Amino acid sequence: MNRPIDKTGIKxxxxxxxxxxxxxxxxxxxxxxxxxxxxxxFFAEGGRELDRKIGAVNTVVLLISSFxxxxxxxxxxxxxxxxxxGFLIFSILCGVIFLVNKYFEWSAKFHHDIYxxxxxxxxxxxxxxxxxxxxxxxxxxxxxxxxxxxxxxxISLVLVLAGRINESKYSMLENSGxxxxxxxxxxxxxxxxxxxVL
Amino acid sequence: xxxxxxxHILSYTKLALILGVLLVLTGITVAVSYLDLGFFNVxxxxxxxxxxxxFVLLFFMHLKYEGPIIxxxxxxxxxxxxxxxxxxxxxxxxx
Numbered sequence: 001m002n003r004p005i006d007k008t009g010i011k012x013x014x015x016x017x018x019x020x021x022x023x024x025x026x027x028x029x030x031x032x033x034x035x036x037x038x039x040x041x042f043f044a045e046g047g048r049e050l051d052r053k054i055g056a057v058n059t060v061v062l063l064i065s066s067f068x069x070x071x072x073x074x075x076x077x078x079x080x081x082x083x084x085x086g087f088l089i090f091s092i093l094c095g096v097i098f099l100v101n102k103y104f105e106w107s108a109k110f111h112h113d114i115y116x117x118x119x120x121x122x123x124x125x126x127x128x129x130x131x132x133x134x135x136x137x138x139x140x141x142x143x144x145x146x147x148x149x150x151x152x153x154x155i156s157l158v159l160v161l162a163g164r165i166n167e168s169k170y171s172m173l174e175n176s177g178x179x180x181x182x183x184x185x186x187x188x189x190x191x192x193x194x195x196x197v198l
Numbered sequence: 199x200x201x202x203x204x205x206h207i208l209s210y211t212k213l214a215l216i217l218g219v220l221l222v223l224t225g226i227t228v229a230v231s232y233l234d235l236g237f238f239n240v241x242x243x244x245x246x247x248x249x250x251x252x253f254v255l256l257f258f259m260h261l262k263y264e265g266p267i268i269x270x271x272x273x274x275x276x277x278x279x280x281x282x283x284x285x286x287x288x289x290x291x292x293x
Contacts, residue, residue, distance in 0.1 A: 008267070012267060016271070022275055034287065188254070
């Protein structure tokens, strides 16, 4: 029984899921937009407290990892299994670097008593409280997506090594790649909105 | 039955080129954020972000080479996203 595989159908399914993710983060960005309109000066003040360098490094890390994931698909299509494996391992490492940076960033904030329901935020300006509330919700949810993306890439890596993903059957890798790019897309908006507001 | 795959293979060079564009645009957003353009800071930052996202979608996510179903449904999603953001903001701005 060698049933034909509907590659387009598999991809459409993945895209439908990505649409729901886009709307999910879209809703959070609506919240951001509305509160930014209400408290522009506090959003600017909050943004100045975030570390631009870590933000910029993380942007570059995610962009490079997006490139290597796309390159791993090219490698698989060209039957270059070793290259594909290398690209995937590199991409997963990029995810790890991103999360480590995030860890240092968040712990520095915790250290300065800036976290949800902290004394400084609760008794301080409501604008700042909302800015950091949104910051933790959006970057936290994004961080969870990075972990999910790394899990998908790791599964793909194992399947590539096992030969279950190959030049004639690579939908799993393609869909994991799409998910990883979505994580990158969201970060492209998070970076200027949180780190670069004047 | 028939292997009707749209197996468009993107070369490493092309992918690297896209990455280069994305990195340059990141540099531009960071540079621009140091200038005080008043009202225009946020729209400019968003415009650059949208340009970057377009590159990622078209090439990394392969949208340029997909069939009409994925392309149209994507445009539909983005339209609804704009309705959501636009109408909410409209309400807040003119309340």
